[in-house]
Amino acid sequence: MTEIQPDPFVFDFDGFYQRNYRPVVALVYGLSGSRMGSEDIAQDAFLKAHRDWNEVARHPNPEGWVRVVAINLARSRMRRLSAETRALARHIGSRTASLPEMSPHNERFWAVVRSLPIRQREVVALHYLEDMSVAGVADMLGVAESTVKNSLAQARRTLADTLEVTL
């Protein structure tokens, strides 16, 4: 497992942004299922990081910080995202998402992830997408390692049952 660590040698905002933007889009895409909304949320998270860069750059884990901001934004908007996008589109026309669709088989996996309770889906997304350890996920989400272990175990059982695969 690899942990997300800031690169002490290349730590300007642009480098940080280039390295982390697409992974954050992927994380939000996995959590929200919205191809267009995931880019909006990732952009807002990086705008926040850019505006407060002097402070964020001194944070012990800026990569984790921007992911937590993105997760929080995704969490608060998840239920409203598609409907609000439709509402906004009525005002100013339509937009096209730049992200391609996934195969139905793989989309089904992430749809089932999104049907999990919030904590479990976030743990699963960080575990698989970011290849993070239990300790890393616990540190990022600010919860106990045992909470992450339990959430991950419950989530894996639910995923396996729902998707009819073996653990």
Add this chain to the structure above:
Amino acid sequence: MKLDDLARQATSDLLQAAHAAEIAPIDTVRRHRQMWIAAPAVAALVALVAVSVMLLPGGSAPPVATASTIGATTTTLPSSTTTTAAAGDPWLEPGTSWIRGGLNGVYDDSGELITDLEFSGIGILGGGRASAWDGDQGFVVVTDQVLWFGEGGLVETDLPVGPIVEVERVAGVPVVGIGSLVATGPTTWFDLTTGAETTAPESSRTLDGVTYQAGGLATFIELPDWTGVTRGEAGEPIPPFDLPELVVMGEGEELIRLAIGSEQRPYAQVHDFDGRRIIVSAEPHEPALGPRTVWVIDLECAECTVRIESDGPEWFDLVGTLEREGELRLPILP
């Protein structure tokens, strides 16, 4: 097939999809997001011009509650973008208890339009509290990327945006408390006349993630443990499940606990708290923009709760502060 093999495939596909995301320069992103948010404001400007034209001699405008003056607006955006937008001159009738805002503007508790500055609901705030009134003429409102302030006419500022905690006056100077996007982040206070960061007023309300504090009391929504609750296709909880509860704490003791919502509206959030009054709402899982129920609670008057039916994802704010006078009572929700 094993779960981990399926997860690897799905993860690879998702990462590949995300790889198509364009990494635009951050200044371009900012301009794009501002334009995206500004478009409804331009529509509002057009509407205001139309109203102004109709009010000219010979026009046939119906009576409107809001002032129609379009004032010159100073723009101090942090980027090099130059934008001129007017938001009208908000006005509030004396005795107004609360205001509400949504996609089409801000309204007072009688339903009169205060300002038709529009809110997309999408952007940096993501559902945070978006406005506050100091009870006099000071009004702050956030439209995703821009914080507006006015004492009779809204002006775009370059202050950072975030959930608005409160607007207060300290020795006559208006200050605004802005919360953090990170749930446990602190509130930062700014002098609205200079834009400089300032210290928190002694009497200030605070918002630490989901806990509102004012007048020595704290209130928040305690979410139930839905572990094990069956979920539908859209992720909605299937009854039976516990409802969220509104909790009021004082000096470390729980003073009030009240279930909020229903099986059809299983989510709840506090919109504002002034130490005595609370605005709280219950929301459905789906449809996301579906109707919700809002209550304005007076903690000293159980029967005084006002119930409001809201058509969509509006925000609600108390105007001014109602001082504590007596004992707290368990509210009755109509």
